[in-house]
Amino acid sequence: MTSVNNERVLIGIAASPGICHGPAVHFSQGQVEIPCYSITQEQVATETERLEVSIIATREEIIHIRKKVSATLGEGEALIFDAHLMVLEDNALITEVLQYLNEELKNIEYCFNQVVDRYINFFKNIEDEYLRERVSDIRDVERRVLNNLLGKKHVEKDISHAKKIIVSDDISPSLAVGFNKDSLLGFLTDSGGATSHFVIMSRSLNIPAVVGLHDVTKQVKHDDYILIDGYSGKVYINPRKETLSLYQERADKQHAIELRYQKELLEKCETRDGHTIELMVNIEGTDEIDAYKTSNSDGIGLFRTEGLFLRHNGVPSEEAQYNEYASVVDNASGKSVIIRTLDIGGDKLVDGINEESFLGLRAIRYCLENLSVFKTQLRAILRASAHGEVQIMYPMISGVEELDKANQVLNEVKSELTQSGISFNQSIKVGVMIELPSAVMVINLLASKVDFLSVGTNDLIQYLMAVDRMDDKVSHLYQPTHPAVLRSLKLIFDGGKESDKSVSICGEMAGEPIYTALLLGLGAKSLSVSISRLAEVKHFIRLMDLAKLEALVEECMGLDRAEPIEAKLQAFIEGIS
Numbered sequence: 001m002t003s004v005n006n007e008r009v010l011i012g013i014a015a016s017p018g019i020c021h022g023p024a025v026h027f028s029q030g031q032v033e034i035p036c037y038s039i040t041q042e043q044v045a046t047e048t049e050r051l052e053v054s055i056i057a058t059r060e061e062i063i064h065i066r067k068k069v070s071a072t073l074g075e076g077e078a079l080i081f082d083a084h085l086m087v088l089e090d091n092a093l094i095t096e097v098l099q100y101l102n103e104e105l106k107n108i109e110y111c112f113n114q115v116v117d118r119y120i121n122f123f124k125n126i127e128d129e130y131l132r133e134r135v136s137d138i139r140d141v142e143r144r145v146l147n148n149l150l151g152k153k154h155v156e157k158d159i160s161h162a163k164k165i166i167v168s169d170d171i172s173p174s175l176a177v178g179f180n181k182d183s184l185l186g187f188l189t190d191s192g193g194a195t196s197h198f199v200i201m202s203r204s205l206n207i208p209a210v211v212g213l214h215d216v217t218k219q220v221k222h223d224d225y226i227l228i229d230g231y232s233g234k235v236y237i238n239p240r241k242e243t244l245s246l247y248q249e250r251a252d253k254q255h256a257i258e259l260r261y262q263k264e265l266l267e268k269c270e271t272r273d274g275h276t277i278e279l280m281v282n283i284e285g286t287d288e289i290d291a292y293k294t295s296n297s298d299g300i301g302l303f304r305t306e307g308l309f310l311r312h313n314g315v316p317s318e319e320a321q322y323n324e325y326a327s328v329v330d331n332a333s334g335k336s337v338i339i340r341t342l343d344i345g346g347d348k349l350v351d352g353i354n355e356e357s358f359l360g361l362r363a364i365r366y367c368l369e370n371l372s373v374f375k376t377q378l379r380a381i382l383r384a385s386a387h388g389e390v391q392i393m394y395p396m397i398s399g400v401e402e403l404d405k406a407n408q409v410l411n412e413v414k415s416e417l418t419q420s421g422i423s424f425n426q427s428i429k430v431g432v433m434i435e436l437p438s439a440v441m442v443i444n445l446l447a448s449k450v451d452f453l454s455v456g457t458n459d460l461i462q463y464l465m466a467v468d469r470m471d472d473k474v475s476h477l478y479q480p481t482h483p484a485v486l487r488s489l490k491l492i493f494d495g496g497k498e499s500d501k502s503v504s505i506c507g508e509m510a511g512e513p514i515y516t517a518l519l520l521g522l523g524a525k526s527l528s529v530s531i532s533r534l535a536e537v538k539h540f541i542r543l544m545d546l547a548k549l550e551a552l553v554e555e556c557m558g559l560d561r562a563e564p565i566e567a568k569l570q571a572f573i574e575g576i577s
């Protein structure tokens, strides 16, 4: 541990709570810049040799990662690297690159990139789904070869050993899933908002993160010693000894508090005045099953299936999906598992199959445009329903038209399975996420057609307030207590009540005690939170009186701005702490 006297402090958005300190490592996910320059005929041999050297280095790299992934995640996950080796060793590709080099007399990086791009365009337009999916493998291999050619020290996200604080401009969920969790201390990013998907992942892994720091990549040098206060958003560069010991004390106190919360996990989840609240958890995959088992929660209220797609960087086979879903269900201790169909798009990108836009072809929209992907997933989910209490949930539904279309596909898949004699739960429950303002406005129409509703407040606030949840420049406008959010939530609870359908909340709001209070006061009887938030939320629910919460929310509904509502809720929580 080092401490020098040139301590500096940066302040960003406190995204994932916790305190940590350690050396920084820069991680860039930017595109590789490819130089282009002419060469002479005599230089062709040197350029050819450079390509050979870089292919050998890339081969070793891939084999090394394959071994590592096989040992940590299993052989199934490691198979993807065999596909990468096949791309790398494709003779036709190499021959074409060398031919291009001889004809064009340009540097090898440029030639390699040009030929690979041609390949990618060819694969992208191909009918065969399997071959189309190979685009992501080709891209990955291309990136590695180019990095080796350009001598870039590529920070390997899954092979670093020492514990580090990752400093980056931004971190996409597809990169986040590849990090070796044991080597992570914390995250600092220039951009990002408190509900960015990688932030949600860090929270569930208990890894402190501060985002929206604007220029942390410039302020922090490689190997600078860093202290992160994920509660306040403060980041200390080269902290003084006194700062480190002050924070050590705080961390110890916090740890003691958390242990106290943990002790309540076995208690019933009911308010002080005796109202039972269903408390479920959000998970991203089988990684979290062990934590789920000790959580004593009421089931899995949101299984985000994108993780599997991001780890594969493509569409996993029906078998791979079935294995993952069935394994979660088998380990759910007989409780229900709500599997959300693919919510890809926005910031959750899988190479070559979707686009980066929160307003674009995301989630159910993507699935309805790519029926083979959707059907494969529905088959896998339905097959997993033979293992236990599975429910299906569609994300980003805007109204009944999309719901009907999704259900029609579901019915087709059900008939196909029945015809093939494959068993599944014929009367599987189907619900929708309410995360678009349009869905709120037609809540009664939707509620009458589904078995349950679940509110995705992360997106609901984003779309209601027109605030990109990834953009730190507008993060101050992302206000969970804005009167428009309160009114929308009220409409949703009322709609659910009228149709006698359960309404759960699975957005990050449910896991913050001040907002938990607001949600219960508005009528929530069911919450789904990330496992790391569960103990604290339960602790506070057990201190709350529903009657008081209803009165508090009544007062909040009379206020016209977010700030005083937030202050009231804060004071309430402090009052019961």
Ligand code: PEP
Binding pocket: 200, 302, 304, 343, 435, 455, 456, 457, 458, 459, 460, 506, 507, 508
């Ligand atoms: C939400 O939008 O609140 C939600 C739970 O879904 P996600 O964060 O995965 O978009």
Ligand code: MG
Binding pocket: 395, 435, 456, 458, 459
């Ligand atoms: Mg969402």
